[in-house]
Amino acid sequence: MLTLFEQIDKGTLWRSTGGIHPPERKTLSNRTQIKSLPLADEYVVPLPQVGESAILIVKPGDYVAKGAILTKGTNFGHLPAHAPTSGHVSCIEIRPGNHASGLAVLSCVISADGLDTHDAHIHPALSTNEVDQLTDKQLLTKIQQAGIAGLGGAAFPTHIKLSPASDIELIIINGIECEPYITADDMLMREKSDEILNGIAIIHRLLAPQRLIIAIEDNKPEAIEEMQHALNRSSLPKDGVRITSIPTLYPSGGEKQLIQILTGQEVPSGAIPAQLGIVVQNVATAYAINQAILRDFPLIERVVTVTGDNTQLAGNYWIPIGTPISHVLTQTQFIGDEHDKVIIGGPMMGYALHNDNAPTLKGSNCILLPASDELAPEQKELPCVRCGECAHVCPVQLLPQQLFWHAQAQEYDKATKFNLADCIECGCCTYVCPSEIPLVEYYRIAKSAIKAEAEEKKQAELAKQRFDLRTQRLEDEKRAREEKQKASAARRKSNMSSSDKDAVALAMARIKAKKAAQKAVATQDDTASKITSSMPETSVPADERQAKIAAAIARAKAKKAGLKQDSADSSTGNGSENSGSVNAPVDDKKARIAATIAKAKAKAKKAALKISTNTEDDKD
Amino acid sequence: MAFKIASSPHLSRRFQTSTLMQRVLLCALPGVAVQCYFFGWGTIIQLLLAICVALFCEASVLTLRKRPVLATLKDNSALLTALFIGIAVPPLAPWWLTFLGAIFAIIIVKHLYGGLGHNIFNPAMAAYVMLLISFPVQMTSWVAPSVIAGQPLDIFASLQMIFIGGSQLEISAYKMGFDGIAMATPLDTLKTDLAMGLTSTESLTKSIFSDGYGVGWFWVNMAYLAGGLAMIKMKLIRWHISTGLLGALYICASIGFILNPDTHAGPLFHLFSGATMLAAFFIATDPVTAATSVRGRLLFGALIGVLVYIIRTYGGYPDAYAFAILLANLCAPFIDHYMKPRTYGHRSRS
Structure with a gap:
């Protein structure tokens, strides 16, 4: 049993599942050298990171040289944007983006001065010795400052990929370029093989792998030959580095598929190749690394294939990043109209651009300008007959017809069970579908619906958490309040019991006072007048009833007394202040004196009580 | 300038269901030809009958379902179903067997389940089973191969047999003993x-x-x-x-x-x-x-x-x-x- 590395050294290839052989049509653009286009009047550099992880360091009106930095990063993942040519910043505003959605992005618009003056940092190449003296950290910083992103299409920051958390045993340099029409990497490998190898050497030094494979599809024999010569000339170790030609099959250039073909391993679902100890880099990225390290030349231009029957000058061009597509179309003699498509990328995975005001990006490797009858004519979608051809060509072994069935019925949970998330949207299923069903479109819709659903779920989860927290808080508050209430109630209870005693004492005091008054009346033989005058004095509201009762009793007594007096003195009195029906005593003076005495006594008692009580209102 | 937008992929193999079915039909032709050679004109007559009935049923149902008729007929699926019914029934079986079979296959088995792509059962086979269970005698009276029967029935005799003569009694009689026509x-x-x-x-x-x-x-x-x-x-x-x-x-x-x-x-x-x-x-x-x-x-x-x-x-x-x-x-x-x-x-x- 050979080890993996022994098998790699032998050139063993593994079988990848599925795949298709669409018409390549690469000769349309790979017959001529890479050319340059005349400068455009203005360049539009999108600044998607500004506001999130970067800040602008230029303002409208500023002069910028070619390669000058426009943004400064605030975190590790940041990639600076650079001026693609010299000129003045005319404005910084929202411009149409180069994206399938057509969404506008914040962009720095530079009006070119036509001189294309280099930034002072850009210099003629360093020697390899000078490069050797740089530390890894310096290399990575240079790569980051040059704004290098993966040029295969995904545009992932390269310095992050080159500083993995775990050991890398195998580097794969991807020169597959399996999409039909595109020849940008092919031509770059033919023309800049030494520079690419220099870039590869830097990657090799940074990651120090056991093996490095430069993989090229066998439909590019010239590129393979050039690269082989360059490898022989380079300083890379000959035993651990090899060029492997792999059979032409779409989509072998996909990262996961390429790893499967070259190593027989599969990147676990949801993981990245680094977890297998593998890093994949595109050949164009290696070239950009060479430029960044050896010349401090930032990533401001790339090779773009402009091809299709709607252009009269099909070929590959060095196009500055930020060049308006309309400029490219004009310069390459676009002959189509608004009924035609402008596709960014290849015919399998590229997206149709809605507006040609959008600029080229780092990941734009191809501008495909097909004539209306060149690609698939628009067909009416027919019912799926479950022929299973889609499953046969699926490179990740999904069951596309089942996914379609569930996606169409919006049964997203079932589609998820059929591993919808693993779909790489390569388009093989749609390509072979005899019913012309736009399967990938269905999957994209389903995926975004699932994403939205997950987001909604997350939001709902958050809302629930917030609700639970609120409920918890309210409950806590309620409990705290209740406890406080209980505590204060207990305190009050203790207070209340004492005031009860006080009240009893007070009542007793009043009774005593009354008795004293009665005594006084009795001694004076004039009760009624004394009581009636003392009545308003007991004005404490809590005692009102008692007072009233007492008053009533007093009145009754007074009546009796009055009657007694009537019978004794046979004299009748006037109505008193309180009740007209009660006959007032005749002897006013006596009564008043007695009342005053009683009043004074009661007052003295009350004052004494008041000192020891808090509030009498609490009782009620 | 604004351009047309569409979802990727923009390429297609341009090989459609109709072509696929058409080629399947062509590949079945040698078998049909050999069957005709051995079992006479009956097979072709049944075949044509089945095709006519099936296409008519398909068109009628499509009209009722408000679906594009001509475009759908062109997918050749009804044609293929009819072909299989035509070659599965005994060559000299009475016409109404094929007639019923084709109607059952297209209307009940195919369209009542939702049309092409939605049927659970193979329409031709479901029709065959329906006929076999309902009319076992007619369905099992196969015609004798011409090499044994000697003089095969000519086209008119076959037509007569299928459309007029093929009464049940007669066929039962054929089945009882080998008499040169059915066995x-x-x-x-x-x-x-x-x-x-x-x-x-x-x-x-x-x-x-x-x-x-x-x-x-x-x-x-x-x-x-x-x-x-x-x-x-x-x-x-x-x-x-x-x-x-x-x-x-x-x-x-x-x-x-x-x-x-x-x-x-x-x-x-x-x-x-x-x-x-x-x-x-x-x-x-x-x-x-x-x-x-x-x-x-x-x-x-x-x-x-x-x-x-x-x-x-x-x-x-x-x-x-x-x-x-x-x-x-x-x-x-x-x-x-x-x-x-x-x-x-x-x-x-x-």
Whole structure:
């Protein structure tokens, strides 16, 4: 049993599942050298990171040289944007983006001065010795400052990929370029093989792998030959580095598929190749690394294939990043109209651009300008007959017809069970579908619906958490309040019991006072007048009833007394202040004196009580 | 400038269902031709009748369902169903058998389930089973191969037989004894003989088995086999279902033959008699009603093979493809559910 590395050294290839052989049509653009286009009047550099992880360091009106930095990063993942040519910043505003959605992005618009003056940092190449003296950290910083992103299409920051958390045993340099029409990497490998190898050497030094494979599809024999010569000339170790030609099959250039073909391993679902100890880099990225390290030349231009029957000058061009597509179309003699498509990328995975005001990006490797009858004519979608051809060509072994069935019925949970998330949207299923069903479109819709659903779920989860927290808080508050209430109630209870005693004492005091008054009346033989005058004095509201009762009793007594007096003195009195029906005593003076005495006594008692009580209102 | 937008991929193989069905039809033609050669004009008449009725039914239902009629007729699916009904009914069966079969297949089995792509059962086979159960006598009175019958019926006699003369009594009479026009199929004969206590070797000495497989049937099967292989070569069908079916049938027949050669026909007899090759390459592979994954298809085919052997050997009917295929159709969603391929990057099926 050979080890993996022994098998790699032998050139063993593994079988990848599925795949298709669409018409390549690469000769349309790979017959001529890479050319340059005349400068455009203005360049539009999108600044998607500004506001999130970067800040602008230029303002409208500023002069910028070619390669000058426009943004400064605030975190590790940041990639600076650079001026693609010299000129003045005319404005910084929202411009149409180069994206399938057509969404506008914040962009720095530079009006070119036509001189294309280099930034002072850009210099003629360093020697390899000078490069050797740089530390890894310096290399990575240079790569980051040059704004290098993966040029295969995904545009992932390269310095992050080159500083993995775990050991890398195998580097794969991807020169597959399996999409039909595109020849940008092919031509770059033919023309800049030494520079690419220099870039590869830097990657090799940074990651120090056991093996490095430069993989090229066998439909590019010239590129393979050039690269082989360059490898022989380079300083890379000959035993651990090899060029492997792999059979032409779409989509072998996909990262996961390429790893499967070259190593027989599969990147676990949801993981990245680094977890297998593998890093994949595109050949164009290696070239950009060479430029960044050896010349401090930032990533401001790339090779773009402009091809299709709607252009009269099909070929590959060095196009500055930020060049308006309309400029490219004009310069390459676009002959189509608004009924035609402008596709960014290849015919399998590229997206149709809605507006040609959008600029080229780092990941734009191809501008495909097909004539209306060149690609698939628009067909009416027919019912799926479950022929299973889609499953046969699926490179990740999904069951596309089942996914379609569930996606169409919006049964997203079932589609998820059929591993919808693993779909790489390569388009093989749609390509072979005899019913012309736009399967990938269905999957994209389903995926975004699932994403939205997950987001909604997350939001709902958050809302629930917030609700639970609120409920918890309210409950806590309620409990705290209740406890406080209980505590204060207990305190009050203790207070209340004492005031009860006080009240009893007070009542007793009043009774005593009354008795004293009665005594006084009795001694004076004039009760009624004394009581009636003392009545308003007991004005404490809590005692009102008692007072009233007492008053009533007093009145009754007074009546009796009055009657007694009537019978004794046979004299009748006037109505008193309180009740007209009660006959007032005749002897006013006596009564008043007695009342005053009683009043004074009661007052003295009350004052004494008041000192020891808090509030009498609490009782009620 | 604003441009047209569309979702990727922008390329297509430009190979549509209609072309696929058309090519399947073409691949079936050699088999149909051989069948006509051995069994006379009846086959062609039934075929044309079935096609007319099927297309008419398809068009009517499409009109009722407010679907595009001409565009849908062009997908050739109704044509293919009609072809299979036409070659499955006995060549001299009364016209109304084919008529009923085609109506049943298109209206009930196909469109009442939702039309192309939505039917659970293979329309031709469901129609065949309906006819076989409802009219067993007519459906089992196969015409004698011309090489045995001597003078074959000409086109007018065939027309007369199908549209006027084929009364039930008459056909029953034909079935009772071999009278030059109608007779039981070889499989039926063998089954009857085995039931009567003859050994398979004794039965196979009869004139109907003169070439070892049943006169005519061997060549009919060979022609369908050739058409089937051509379809695999042209990637109109994949090999899994056919291989599963033939493999399972061969293995079952071999086991039976080894255990008791007297009461069981040999594996090659099973492979080259009755509707084996037609079913294996043209009917069981109907994608709509079959399983879709690779392993699922192998299992689906094998299931049909085993069922056919069991029904042929132990069941009440001489041939069994229609039953076996319908039973397998029932299992297809179940098979698909449990035979998912392992997706890239996933350890095993969960």
